[in-house]
Amino acid sequence: MERPAWDQKELTVGELSARSGVAISALHFYERKGLITARRTSGNQRRYPRATLRRVALIRIAQRVGIPLAEVKSALDELPDGRTPNRKDWERLSRTWRDELDARIRMLQEIRDDFSDCIGCGCLSLDRCGLANSHDRLSDHGAGPQRLTSYHS
Template sequence: MRASDEMTIGNLARRTGLAVSAIRYYEEQGLVRPERNSGGQRRFRRSDIRRLSFVKIAQQFGYTLPKIASLMATLPEGRTPTKRDWEKISRSFRRTLDEQIQTLEQMRDNLDGCIGCGCLSLKICRLYNDQDRAARLGPGPRYMMGDRPKDLD
């Protein structure tokens, strides 16, 4: 690693907005792998800014650290990831986001109607879930989970 590509943990913390303790934790989780200088101090790559920024974004979308680690495991070690490397990881990320968007739109569109939960407390439930027919599809709010009354036919 060239000296111009090295960063101290403090510089990395300032650039990413993360606490030093968080960066150390992410290091323990294998999300970044700094090298050590002759004095034993951590030296991070400039590309670790992007890696840790990705961690922050992925966490905002509900990804767990093990899931983030598995996505990042596809990135190369020892060299800065290229645009092509990030495109590969982003395709998987995009698929998940598209699914989450679809789920959120469905929830938004159906929130004020029968959700297929089996409570049968709304008059509309007598139309869409008479006698709790949705229970045949499984437990929980079946219509919010993607099932439709037509699935019972």
């Protein structure tokens, strides 16, 4: 597929897919979820504003680091007139998401540190479990590996 001209105002779904590296089916999904929008031609073909490339890039970056699409949509919905995020918007979003990612990293480090010593009181560490779960207090929280799964709450 031919690369869209740098000054082209609108892109077909194929051009947007080729330029962004995102499958057409994913672009349709993003559109259904309200993350991106397209106008329809008289022949019912989608035409995306060129700025959609930046929106798709932001969506993909957020997905790559585990930001839920619903949260991405909320952030994009806060932009006036549905505009594409600019540098200031990105700085604000990345700062917010950075705090969330730092918290997730801390949680994963705690899980990693507990992982080698404890199955999470499921319990395969009976010889050491009295130190981590004396008197089986974790059973009050339900069956299974409570220590490691409780990080997801």
